[in-house]
Amino acid sequence: GESVGLHLPTLSVQEGDNSIINCAYSNSASDYFIWYKQESGKGPQFIIDIRSNMDKRQGQRVTVLLNKTVKHLSLQIAATQPGDSAVYFCAERQGSQGNLIFGKGTKLSVKP
Amino acid sequence: KAGVTQTPRYLIKTRGQQVTLSCSPISGHRSVSWYQQTPGQGLQFLFEYFSETQRNKGNFPGRFSGRQFSNSRSEMNVSTLELGDSALYLCASHGLTTVTDTQYFGPGTRLTVL
Numbered sequence: 359g360e361s362v363g364l365h366l367p368t369l370s371v372q373e374g375d376n377s378i379i380n381c382a383y384s385n386s387a388s389d390y391f392i393w394y395k396q397e398s399g400k401g402p403q404f405i406i407d408i409r410s411n412m413d414k415r416q417g418q419r420v421t422v423l424l425n426k427t428v429k430h431l432s433l434q435i436a437a438t439q440p441g442d443s444a445v446y447f448c449a450e451r452q453g454s455q456g457n458l459i460f461g462k463g464t465k466l467s468v469k470p
Numbered sequence: 471k472a473g474v475t476q477t478p479r480y481l482i483k484t485r486g487q488q489v490t491l492s493c494s495p496i497s498g499h500r501s502v503s504w505y506q507q508t509p510g511q512g513l514q515f516l517f518e519y520f521s522e523t524q525r526n527k528g529n530f531p532g533r534f535s536g537r538q539f540s541n542s543r544s545e546m547n548v549s550t551l552e553l554g555d556s557a558l559y560l561c562a563s564h565g566l567t568t569v570t571d572t573q574y575f576g577p578g579t580r581l582t583v584l
Contacts, residue, residue: 392572392573394575399577400577400578401474401560401562401575401576401577401578402513402560402562402575403575404572404573404574404575407572447512447513449513456526457503457515457518457526457528458503458515458573459515460505460512460513460514461512462512463512
């Protein structure tokens, strides 16, 4: 079965608020994690990634936090905008030649 | 730099038929991975090709196969289609560095099996 899961299947936030999307993984050997955003009718779009030797990485309006102690990954989106509405997937890779294993996704809905 | 392209975008087939989907990776990327996306199972890994060789394979029946050409373009084939094969088939290309393995996805091919 999948080793990556999500705590919240849906998340509704007000425009301008910060969003936090969570993800749990079960394999402590995973060394690389990615967040993807998928809009309706499109393929997943890369947002941000993080390696297991880091615990935080920031991008433009997004931050990924990795807590290896509890095997938890989160994506924080600052000042959420309507264009952020999409399904967000976390994925993990196990080993340098491992395939990506995806969680089932969280749907983010931004209310204007 | 052009992104990952997939053809066709939409396809309708009937049970028992076979189908071939095509993927052109980002220029310079040598690795291509294929995924099946369904509402019930989410994104599931099919296989990965690197330098014309299958390097990794997911847990799918032998009806699902693929190949990669010398220009890194890849095709996947599904034979003896079943209703459950209806899905969005996504291709992702990656440059395979030793540090990261960012995979960039194409728009997908929506396959409907009737």
